Amino acid sequence: DVKVTQSSRYLVKRTGEKVFLECVQDMDHENMFWYRQDPGLGLRLIYFSYDVKMKEKGDIPEGYSVSREKKERFSLILESASTNQTSMYLCASSSGGGAWGKGYGYTFGSGTRLTVV
């Protein structure tokens, strides 16, 4: 059964901490994505990557960075966590040529609910 695994389901961090959210996929997908989901705002794209060591800003990259050193792993980093980053974070992956051409769906992880206090 193919999977996208997010390392934590729930996370509580303090303001100012550096936070790492990890995402691993076992489908050999080229593309990986980080979204955050907030009530009333839907899913908003933070960053995505279409290849190892490649990254592109999404719609709301401020306060975040990402790392993709290996094809299967895409990490989201909150450099200095703030309370307005309390949210559900969703990682997804798709196969090459995916979203912009060949039309494959995304596979999502179960999400990480992050609370910053």
Added chain:
Amino acid sequence: SQQGEEDPQALSIQEGENATMNCSYKTSINNLQWYRQNSGRGLVHLILIRSNEREKHSGRLRVTLDTSKKSSSLLITASRAADTASYFCATDDSSYKLIFGSGTRLLVRP
């Protein structure tokens, strides 16, 4: 920025009834996808319809696409309590990413 907008925002039906959700979008697309999200979980891909297709079926799901009206609908027939979830449309406009709508919350009452 939101591309797909679902309508209605919330829908409550009796088990066995059909549920219809609509999605409107603004720009040209390559394909449109529907996803389901159970409470507090990740999204699950349901069905994809390409811009040159008008209708697609998968089990109890039927999706239509009208590119002239920039709209799509998702029909769930003979609904079950287990269909209770939020449903999202997502559009692929060749910009390397999907853009998701704000979702329809479906409640199927036993």
